[in-house]
Amino acid sequence: xxxxxxxxxxxxxxxxxxxxxxxxxxxxxxxxxxxxxxxxxxxxxxxxxxxxxxxxxxxxxxxxxxxxxxxxxxxxxxxxxxxxxxxxxxxxxxxxxxxxxxxxxxxxxxxxxxxxxxxxxxxxxxxxxxxxxxxxxxxxxxxxxxxxxxxxxxxxxxxxxxxxxxxxxxxxxxxxxxxxxxxxxxxxxxxxxxxxxxxxxxxxxxxxxxxxxxxxxxxxxxxxxxxxxxxxxxxxxxxxxxxxxxxxxxxxxxxxxxxxxxxxxxxxxxxxxxxxxxxxxxxxxxxxxxxxxxxxxxxxxxxxxxxxxxxxxxxxxxxxxxxxxxxxxxxxxxxxxxxxxxxxxxxxxxxxxxxxxxxxxxxxxxxxxxxxxxxxxxxxxxxxxxxxxxxxxxxxxxxxxxxxxxxxxxxxxxxxxxxxxxxxxxxxxxxxxxxxxxxxxxxxxxxxxxxxxxxxxxxxxxxxxxxxxxxxxxxxxxxxxxxxxxxxxxxxxxxxxxxxxxxxxxxxxxxxxxxxxxxxxxxxxxxxxxxxxxxxxxxxxxxxxxxxxxxxxxxxxxxxxxxxxxxxxxxxxxxxxxxxxxxxxxxxxxxxxxxxxxxxxxxxxxxxxxxxxxxxxxxxxxxxx
Amino acid sequence: xxxxxxxxxxxxxxxxxxxxxxxxxxxxxxxxxxxxxxxxxxxxxxxxxxxxxxxxxxxxxxxxxxxxxxxxxxxxxxxxxxxxxxxxxxxxxxxxxxxxxxxxxxxxxxxxxxxxxxxxxxxxxxxxxxxxxxxxxxxxxxxxxxxxxxxxxxxxxxxxxxxxxxxxxxxxxxxxxxxxxxxxxxxxxxxxxxxxxxxxxxxxxxxxxxxxxxxxxxxxxxxxxxxxxxxxxxxxxxxxxxxxxxxxxxxxxxxxxxxxxxxxxxxxxxxxxxxxxxxxxxxxxxxxxxxxxxxxx
Numbered sequence: 001x002x003x004x005x006x007x008x009x010x011x012x013x014x015x016x017x018x019x020x021x022x023x024x025x026x027x028x029x030x031x032x033x034x035x036x037x038x039x040x041x042x043x044x045x046x047x048x049x050x051x052x053x054x055x056x057x058x059x060x061x062x063x064x065x066x067x068x069x070x071x072x073x074x075x076x077x078x079x080x081x082x083x084x085x086x087x088x089x090x091x092x093x094x095x096x097x098x099x100x101x102x103x104x105x106x107x108x109x110x111x112x113x114x115x116x117x118x119x120x121x122x123x124x125x126x127x128x129x130x131x132x133x134x135x136x137x138x139x140x141x142x143x144x145x146x147x148x149x150x151x152x153x154x155x156x157x158x159x160x161x162x163x164x165x166x167x168x169x170x171x172x173x174x175x176x177x178x179x180x181x182x183x184x185x186x187x188x189x190x191x192x193x194x195x196x197x198x199x200x201x202x203x204x205x206x207x208x209x210x211x212x213x214x215x216x217x218x219x220x221x222x223x224x225x226x227x228x229x230x231x232x233x234x235x236x237x238x239x240x241x242x243x244x245x246x247x248x249x250x251x252x253x254x255x256x257x258x259x260x261x262x263x264x265x266x267x268x269x270x271x272x273x274x275x276x277x278x279x280x281x282x283x284x285x286x287x288x289x290x291x292x293x294x295x296x297x298x299x300x301x302x303x304x305x306x307x308x309x310x311x312x313x314x315x316x317x318x319x320x321x322x323x324x325x326x327x328x329x330x331x332x333x334x335x336x337x338x339x340x341x342x343x344x345x346x347x348x349x350x351x352x353x354x355x356x357x358x359x360x361x362x363x364x365x366x367x368x369x370x371x372x373x374x375x376x377x378x379x380x381x382x383x384x385x386x387x388x389x390x391x392x393x394x395x396x397x398x399x400x401x402x403x404x405x406x407x408x409x410x411x412x413x414x415x416x417x418x419x420x421x422x423x424x425x426x427x428x429x430x431x432x433x434x435x436x437x438x439x440x441x442x443x444x445x446x447x448x449x450x451x452x453x454x455x456x457x458x459x460x461x462x463x464x465x466x467x468x469x470x471x472x473x474x475x476x477x478x479x480x481x482x483x484x485x486x487x488x489x490x491x492x493x494x495x496x497x498x499x500x501x502x503x504x505x506x507x508x509x510x511x512x513x514x515x516x517x518x519x520x521x522x523x524x525x526x527x528x529x530x531x532x533x534x535x536x537x538x539x540x541x542x543x544x545x546x547x548x549x550x551x552x553x554x555x556x557x558x559x560x561x562x563x564x565x566x567x568x569x570x571x572x573x574x575x576x577x578x579x580x581x582x583x584x585x586x587x588x589x590x591x592x593x594x595x596x597x598x599x600x601x602x603x604x605x606x607x608x609x610x611x612x613x614x615x616x617x618x619x620x621x622x623x624x625x
Numbered sequence: 626x627x628x629x630x631x632x633x634x635x636x637x638x639x640x641x642x643x644x645x646x647x648x649x650x651x652x653x654x655x656x657x658x659x660x661x662x663x664x665x666x667x668x669x670x671x672x673x674x675x676x677x678x679x680x681x682x683x684x685x686x687x688x689x690x691x692x693x694x695x696x697x698x699x700x701x702x703x704x705x706x707x708x709x710x711x712x713x714x715x716x717x718x719x720x721x722x723x724x725x726x727x728x729x730x731x732x733x734x735x736x737x738x739x740x741x742x743x744x745x746x747x748x749x750x751x752x753x754x755x756x757x758x759x760x761x762x763x764x765x766x767x768x769x770x771x772x773x774x775x776x777x778x779x780x781x782x783x784x785x786x787x788x789x790x791x792x793x794x795x796x797x798x799x800x801x802x803x804x805x806x807x808x809x810x811x812x813x814x815x816x817x818x819x820x821x822x823x824x825x826x827x828x829x830x831x832x833x834x835x836x837x838x839x840x841x842x843x844x845x846x847x848x849x850x851x852x853x854x855x856x857x858x859x860x861x862x863x864x865x866x867x868x869x870x871x872x873x874x875x876x877x878x879x880x881x882x883x884x885x886x887x888x889x890x891x892x893x894x895x896x897x898x899x900x901x902x903x904x905x906x907x908x909x910x911x912x913x914x915x916x917x918x919x920x921x922x
Contacts, residue, residue, distance in 0.1 A: 016668045016678055124683050148679070148704070181706050182668050182680040258679075258705030265646070265702065266709070340707040360711025360732050367842040368834035370726035373655065373746040375691040392789050396782065417751040529787055580773050581750075581809035586789045590690060590747035597816075617777045617785040 007053045011189045019178045022149040022185050023116065024049035026156030027086050028057070031191040033111065033198070034078035035062040036071040037088030038096075038456065039485035041125040042179035043118035046088050048486070051497045057190075064488060064497045067427070067456040068093035072100050072115065079113040080207060081198045084160050091119040091132045092426065096457070098135070103209055105139040105169050106217040108224060110201050112163035114156065116172045118179050121304050121337035125484075127407070127426060129335065131305035136171055136282035137312075140225040143171045143282040144237070145254040149183040155237055155279065157188065166231070168224055173281070175304075177255045177337070229283040237279020240288045242295050246274045248351065249296035251289065251309055253278040259343040260302045266344070266357065284312045293322040300350045301328035304338040374415055379591035380607030382526035382552035383410040383477050387420040388587060388611070389532040389550075390446070390475070397540065399443035406430035406458075408450035409484045409554075410477050417588040421448065428457025434472040435464050444540040447474045451507065452482035452490040459514070465545035466515035473539050474547040476507060477526070479554035487557045511547050520544065526552035529614050555607045568623045569606035570613060572599055576620035583612050583621070647676075647700020648882045649708035653727045654693050654719030655744050659869030662896060663717065664695035666873065669892045670884045671699035681706035690747060692723055714882055719869055720744050721852070725839050728846060736881045737847050738872055738916075740855035741840075745833045752831040753810025757802050761824035764800040771819040774809045848922040851875055851915065858911050863904035870897070874909035878916020886913060 005015040006025045017025070024046045027035065037047045050062050061078075065071035068089040078085035089097060094117045101115070117132040136143035144159055146152035152174065159170045205213050232238065250273050252260045257277050264270045276292045278284065293299060293316075301310040310328035317326055331346035332338060341357075348355040377384045387410075394401045405411060405421035406429060414421040423433060434447035449458050454476050465472050482488040489495035494504025511521055520542060522535040532550060539546050559565055569591075579599055584592050589612060591605035612621045650667065654660040661682055668678045682695040696706050711732045718724030718739035731737065769775060778790035794808040802824075812827050814820065834842075844850050853875065859867040870893060876882070877889050890909060897905045 014672065016665070016672045176683065177681050177706060180682055182665060182678065182682075183706075184672055184678050255705065259707065261704040262707075340705060341710045344709055357709045357712070360709065361729050362711070362731050362733060362846045364729050364846070367728065367846070368725065368838055369832075370722040370839075371746055371749050371831045371833040373690065373692045373722075373726075374748055376747055378690075388789060391791070392787065395789065395791060416748070533787075578773060579811055579813070580777060581753075581811040582774060582777065582788060582790065584750050585753075585809040586791070586807075588747065588751055593745065593747070594750060614787040615789070617780075617788040 003056055004052060006049065006185070006187075007056050008187060009190055011187055013187045015185055015187075016182055017149060017185045018045060019149050019152060019174070019181045019183070020045035021049045022153045023156055023172075023174070023179075024053065025185070025187065026153035027114070028053050029153070029188050029190050030112070030157045030160040031084055031193045032086050032160070033060050033083035034075060035060065035086040035088065036065045036074040038065055038068045038071050038093060039482050039488045040068075040090030040093045040118070041485055042120060042176045043088050043090045043093070043116060044485050044488065045179070046116065047497060048488075054498060062497055064490065066491060068096040069100055072097035072104075075113060075115075076100060076104055079109050079111040081111065081200050082196060083111040083198050084193070085111055085113045087115045089115070089117065090126065091117055091130050092126060092128065093117075094132055094135060096427065101135070101169075102139055105141045106209070106214065106221045107206050108167040108220065109163045109169050110167070112160035113169045114159045114163060114172055115169065116174065119173060119175045121175055124176055127424065129305060131308060132171070133173055133281055133308045134306065137308075140221060141169050141171055142228050142280055143173050144279060145173045145281045146178065146237070146279070147254060147257045147277065149178065149181065149185055151237065151279075152178060153185060153188065157191070158236070166224060166228055168228060173254070175255055175337070225283070229286070232280050232283050233285040233287040235280040235285065238285050238288065239277045239279075240274075240292060241276070242274045242292070243271050246272055246295070247297040248272065249274045249276065249292045249299040250302060251276045251278065251292065251299065251313060252302040253281045253309065256302050256304055256338050256343070259338060259340050260347070262340055263343045263347050267348070267353075269351075278309070281309065282312075284309065284316070286316050289313055289316050290320045290322065293317055293320070293324055296324065298325040299327075300331065300347065301326065302332060302338075302343065302347070303328060304332065305334065307334070375412055376415070376588070376590055377409060377412050377418070378556050379589050379605045380555040380609040381409070382479050382550070382555070383413060384418060384587070384589065385526045385529070385552070385609065385611050386475065386477055386532060386550040387413050387418050389529055389536055390420055392533055393536045393540070397537065401443055402434070402437055402441050402445045404430045404434040404437060404445065404447050406447075406449040406453045408453055408477070410448060410450055413448075417585055427453055428461055431458050431461025431465065431472070431474055434474070435461060435468070435470040438471045445472050447472055449474065449476055451476060451478040451480060451492045454507070455491045455505070459510070462511065462514050462516075462547070470545055471543050472545055474545070476547065476549045478507060478549050478551040479557075480551070481554050481557045483554045483557060487554070487560070507549055516545060516547050520546040522548040524548065524550055526550040527609050527611065529611065555609070559607070567606070568608040569603045570601055570608065570610065570621050571624040572601060573620045573622065574598070576618045578618055578620075580617065582617065583615055587612060587615050647698055647703040648714050649712055650697040650715040650717060650882065651713055651727060651730055652695040652697060652717045652719070653723040655723060656690060656693060658693070658719035658742065659866065660693040660719050661695055663719070663869045663873055664697050666889070666892050666896050667697055667884065668699070669895075670889050673888050673892065674884060676700055677703055679703060679706040692726065694727065715876060717872055717876060719855075719872065721836055721839050722833060724843055725834070728843065731847060733847055734849075735847055736879060737843055737850040738875050738879070739843065739850070739852045740868055740872060741836065741852055742856050742868065743836050749829065749831045749833045750810075753812070753827065753829045754808055755804045755810070755812070755814070756826045756828045757804060758824045758826065759801060761822045762801050763822060764797045764802060765821070766797045766802070767821065768802060768814045768819050768825065769795050769797060771814060771817065773813060774807070774811060778807065851879070851919055853915060855912070859908050862907040862911065864901055867897075867901070867905050867908040870905045870908045871912040874912020875916040878913040879919055879921070880917070881921075
């Protein structure tokens with residue numbers, strides 16, 4: 001593979017990159033020393049890109065950490081050694097790291113410390129769409145938000161310098177429409193930091209948060225915040241553009257700012273509306289905002305999700321005794337993501353002008369509708385097989401089984417025809433919630449969790465089950481990879497982010513070490529229906545905490561890495577098949593379809609797991625010979 | 626070249642298209658059809674031609690059989706990755722029902738280039754069910770007795786241990802037949818005409834329209850559309866996976882966006898496996914000829 005564009009040592013070279021590649025390039029150009037993260041859409045490619053860059057320039061250390069809290073702490077440790085550190089996570093990942101983060105912001109940064117929070121408006125691949133700009137206000141940590149990929153790269157570099165100058169942690173906040181966008185990038189110079197000593201800084205009172213120290217650091221945090229608050233007006237990525245005679249002002253930041261520019265250009269109002277673009281969204285630039293207020297009669301705030309900037313702006317207006325109309329959420333929705341159409345709608349309403357760009361599109365109401373295409377588990381997915389075994393046993397043994405789920409590919413088991421996931425709240429919640437439900441529910445309570453999720457957040461729940469003797473069955477779906485986010489390795493696979501061998505952690509040993517009794521732990525092959533159903537039946541009849549590891553490699557991952565993997569698809573005997581459709585309706589493998597009313601195997605999709613062979617009541621399916 | 630790039634924007638020379646500052650395209654399809662790769666190639670081309678480029682996509686669901694969509698904008702003056710709904714120059718579809726799904730982004734002048742490739746979502750098959758006409762049904766129970774899946778359910782614990790049947794498929798209650806969720810949608814009761822009163826009707830809330838109907842729908846709302854068997858052309862060229870490159874060829878051939886053949890072919894070479902170079906060039910060329918032969922309305 002030739003060196004990718006984003007790894008070239010060619011300042012000034014132009015190309016097109018993914019947003020995350022641009023951010024990774026910025027982190028590299030800033031001379032980061034330690035990077036740590038946990039996979040989470042839309043942030044994952046940042047670490048993966050750094051791993052590729054690392055192949056060509058092994059001048060820094062990087063790791064997939066067990067979870068975002070550990071990742072943050074690893075980076076914090078590096079910062080304590082005066083090294084530039086980077087922590088990578090999605091928005092909910094910062095929740096996991098927040099215990100460490102909220103106190104670390106008192107101590108501030110020694111080596112430059114940048115955290116990325118990759119938010120997900122519209123929950124494209126998340127449990128919620130929380131607006132992490134709020135973490136800035138909560139922790140008094142400055143938040144930068146770039147408007148495009150070039151700015152993202154440049155601002156990351158700036159953020160590291162800023163972090164060291166002001167001794168402050170910095171949040172770089174992005175959204176899916178930046179992380180998973182592609183755009184132009186001009187490469188910059190790769191910075192070199194020489195002569196720095198990286199020993200642990202023994203400023204013990206700074207790092208040890210006993211109450212007496214905490215109060216001292218708190219004062220330092222407030223002093224730091226005050227300096228940054230005054231700096232905000234001078235942030236090079238914040239720009240006030242007052243237009244002569246303009247009565248309308250617009251405040252925006254991040255990707256929504258790009259919508260504002262496009263909308264104003266299309267309305268031919270670029271010279272009639274003053275704009276304030278915030279590169280630092282927290283703390284806000286109070287002087288510039290006040291200046292915009294003083295030069296406008298009405299101001300609109302264009303942002304998606306929370307009225308974060310709106311509330312800050314209204315507070316400033318009140319403090320400066322400025323009287324004018326300031327609106328935001330009145331015209332733009334609070335949920336979901338913004339786009340150009342919604343921007344145009346809200347903006348024209350605010351401006352009290354007709355929207356000339358409405359009803360341009362084709363009226364599709366008379367046309368046929370394309371059928372929904374929700375994501376499904378892949379053909380041959382071992383999770384489908386485990387779910388099937390569970391349902392067989394539920395049907396056989398009776399009672400209502402509670403399937404307390406977690407985050408991963410298996411969450412798709414919520415949908416038809418599997419319908420064997422009843423809850424999914426956050427990482428590791430399966431075991432925690434199961435512990436609670438088991439105190440009350442009359443029927444088997446199963447916590448369904450994946451291997452990577454288990455390492456991330458399942459262990460405390462497991463220990464709780466053992467210690468408090470909660471009557472739950474923990475089903476660990478072990479497909480030996482972090483699949484949903486793009487097949488990253490984890491402690492259970494033993495491979496490090498660089499591809500090197502690390503130390504593999506045995507799930508069995510961990511579970512037994514936590515106190516699960518030896519004969520309350522089953523290990524089965526997910527694709528062995530007989531073995532799996534037998535183990536499930538035994539397990540649910542026993543009281544107390546129990547674990548069942550249902551193990552089989554992710555077939556999509558294995559097909560990807562083993563190009564010559566031998567696959568024997570199945571075939572259907574037309575003499576025996578009655579087209580009862582039980583295999584399609586009740587098992588739901590996507591490799592089985594209907595052609596002219598007859599059940600047919602899509603050979604390119606079939607991976608030869610042979611589950612359907614067992615399922616067919618007429619024994620009409622067999623491996624092709 | 627039909628376009629001139631000036632400080633005022635991009636001006637077309639044959640005066641059939643609006644003066645524009647930028648071009649908007651949408652690449653749609655399903656996982657495995659090369660949507661994102663095609664969008665990436667076009668993005669690089671636009672950058673090489675000197676335009677600003679912005680794309681937006683969502684990752685991850687494609688490999689689990691989901692829809693894939695990539696917005697692509699390029700031009701001299703643009704900031705964001707989205708276009709206003711309806712302001713679309715090109716809709717490039719690598720699966721036919723995805724073209725239908727995304728027509729609401731298009732206007733009647735949008736150029737639609739689509740592959741005949743039809744991938745029925747597996748979920749469609751799991752949503753087939755039945756409707757019983759209460760006015761016609763007398764509760765005779767004939768369909769209950771004839772239902773094969775129902776028979777399998779009754780035998781399931783004894784004979785078919787690994788065959789999951791969650792309950793009866795139908796029963797007669799209060800003189801009328803009621804169908805349950807465990808009905809598999811095999812529709813033998815309709816095919817074999819087991820109901821003497823014709824009270825049973827198949828019903829799928831997630832119907833995948835017939836390909837001919839989809840093609841008709843698309844042609845009825847846009848003036849310029851090319852629907853072709855890109856998969857067959859790619860297979861004849863040497864690899865079915867080059868179907869997306871066929872469509873890129875058509876796009877450059879019809880000459881409705883200012884990207885040149887030379888630069889597109891150069892860029893494609895950087896994005897396909899070295900061993901497949903000839904196959905992809907052939908696929909592009911066949912597509913290009915189809916595009917350039919097309920007479921615009």
